[in-house]
Amino acid sequence: MSIFEYNGSAVVAMVGKNCFAIASDRRLGVNLQTIATDFQRIFKIHDKLYIGLSGLATDVQTLHQRLVFRHKLYHLREERDMKPETFASLVSAMLYEKRFGPYFCMPVIAGLGDNDVPFICTMDAIGAKELAKDFVVSGTASESLYGACESMFKPDMEPEELFETISQALLASVDRDCLSGWGGYVVLVTPTEVQERTLKGRMD
Amino acid sequence: MKLDTSGLNSMVPLYGAEEDSEESILSVPSSFQLPRTTDFDGFQKKAVQMVKPAKGTTTLAFIFKEGVIVSADSRASMGGYISSQSVKKIIEINPYMLGTMAGGAADCQFWHRNLGIKCRLHELANKRRISVTGASKLLANILYSYRGMGLSIGTMIAGWDETGPGLYYVDAEGGRLKGKRFSVGSGSPYAYGVLDSGYRYDMTIEEAAELARRAIYHATFRDGASGGVASVYYVGPDGWKKLSGDDVGDLHYLYYPVTASPVDQEMSEIPVS
Numbered sequence: 061m062s063i064f065e066y067n068g069s070a071v072v073a074m075v076g077k078n079c080f081a082i083a084s085d086r087r088l089g090v091n092l093q094t095i096a097t098d099f100q101r102i103f104k105i106h107d108k109l110y111i112g113l114s115g116l117a118t119d120v121q122t123l124h125q126r127l128v129f130r131h132k133l134y135h136l137r138e139e140r141d142m143k144p145e146t147f148a149s150l151v152s153a154m155l156y157e158k159r160f161g162p163y164f165c166m167p168v169i170a171g172l173g174d175n176d177v178p179f180i181c182t183m184d185a186i187g188a189k190e191l192a193k194d195f196v197v198s199g200t201a202s203e204s205l206y207g208a209c210e211s212m213f214k215p216d217m218e219p220e221e222l223f224e225t226i227s228q229a230l231l232a233s234v235d236r237d238c239l240s241g242w243g244g245y246v247v248l249v250t251p252t253e254v255q256e257r258t259l260k261g262r263m264d
Numbered sequence: 265m266k267l268d269t270s271g272l273n274s275m276v277p278l279y280g281a282e283e284d285s286e287e288s289i290l291s292v293p294s295s296f297q298l299p300r301t302t303d304f305d306g307f308q309k310k311a312v313q314m315v316k317p318a319k320g321t322t323t324l325a326f327i328f329k330e331g332v333i334v335s336a337d338s339r340a341s342m343g344g345y346i347s348s349q350s351v352k353k354i355i356e357i358n359p360y361m362l363g364t365m366a367g368g369a370a371d372c373q374f375w376h377r378n379l380g381i382k383c384r385l386h387e388l389a390n391k392r393r394i395s396v397t398g399a400s401k402l403l404a405n406i407l408y409s410y411r412g413m414g415l416s417i418g419t420m421i422a423g424w425d426e427t428g429p430g431l432y433y434v435d436a437e438g439g440r441l442k443g444k445r446f447s448v449g450s451g452s453p454y455a456y457g458v459l460d461s462g463y464r465y466d467m468t469i470e471e472a473a474e475l476a477r478r479a480i481y482h483a484t485f486r487d488g489a490s491g492g493v494a495s496v497y498y499v500g501p502d503g504w505k506k507l508s509g510d511d512v513g514d515l516h517y518l519y520y521p522v523t524a525s526p527v528d529q530e531m532s533e534i535p536v537s
Contacts, residue, residue, distance in 0.1 A: 061343065061344065092450055093488070236346045238491075239488050260522065262491070262516075263484075263485055264490065264491030264512045264516075
């Protein structure tokens with residue numbers, strides 16, 4: 061198995077009507093053995109910007125710490141939060157800096173930009189940005205996730221419906237992957253509130 | 265190297281004088297055809313790699329006072345992809361003998377069915393049932409003759425014969441071990457942990473079944489390549505009986521129910537005076 065499949069992961073983000081949801085599984089494994097079932101892969105950058113990192117767990121944690129550092133520095137200098145588009149460019153540049161010794165992570169970025177317009181994008185491990193208007197996926201379960209999201213997604217969903225859809229897509233996909241699952245974690249962000257929920261899934 | 269192809273001699277041609285080509289649908293070919301290549305060893309190596317046998321499974325069996333318990337999960341995985349959650353890994357060789365499947369599914373299914381045929385032939389020829397010792401020896405000898413050809417089988421033969429309960433571990437490398445407790449597959453270390461610490465010789469059938477169920481459940485929790493349904497079979501003096509088949513997703517919340525945790529942040533209305 062490749063280095064991206066060493067720890068196992070599944071991350072997905074979806075756009076709704078003036079809101080977005082980002083979800084991940086909770087497993088941390090070493091090849092086939094499960095070590096933990098409460099591993100955090102989705103991190104807050106600021107109230108309206110979240111990043112989900114799939115891939116090698118050590119790089120997930122290091123990259124998260126570095127990105128939080130860079131954003132805090134930006135906040136001190138500019139006295140405001142970063143826009144999601146700008147943050148995506150920052151992540152892309154940081155990943156490409158390590159072009160010949162990369163971080164083994166595939167980030168998923170989701171945020172509310174100007175006028176609370178939802179923004180999502182994903183990248184490969186060396187920073188190739190891919191913007192999307194509907195959903196983005198990443199991780200060992202990505203192929204199953206593409207299929208599930210493609211069939212379940214509808215444009216302009218309200219927050220409750222978006223939460224249902226992303227949860228079902230995530231749980232259905234990780235049930236077909238040996239290396240991810242063991243529960244789910246969903247963050248739903250609207251202009252006025254943030255809801256974090258843990259999903260009850262199959263623990264096998 | 266001469267292969268022992270007696271494993272394939274199970275059918276007599278229907279019409280007595282059928283001696284023509286092996287492709288006749290009414291007769292079984294007398295040997296597996298081997299490919300004609302210049303580099304046979306290289307071809308063999310590639311063929312073994314193609315099948316890529318990975319024993320992603322958990323099976324276990326143990327003998328106790330009342331008989332034998334046999335238990336297995338039901339997941340089939342190809343690398344990281346789960347190809348099925350409902351595979352029958354406990355194979356019914358005959359009404360009083362069970363075999364477990366670990367390794368290549370096709371290999372296990374074919375050779376177990378073949379073993380069932382040979383056991384029946386033994387019964388008819390000798391007017392008595394074959395012992396578990398004899399059956400496992402038949403299988404082990406056949407597998408030994410195919411050693412190095414890439415068969416992937418890690419099976420346990422469990423049954424009840426005149427001498428009482430019998431349990432043997434047989435694998436495709438030609439090993440055959442008699443024992444009282446076995447677990448086979450990628451989830452076996454986790455299953456052994458639960459099985460070995462909870463085992464007592466004098467358990468009731470229900471206690472033994474629950475031990476097996478828990479052991480399989482714990483293996484499916486920790487091992488990525490095991491999951492699906494935990495089935496438990498019991499082999500007693502009257503033959504085998506399927507006791508239960510529980511989805512391990514439900515078993516988790518049965519053993520570890522979700523308790524309401526204190527809410528960290530909650531918004532509530534403040535009464536205005």
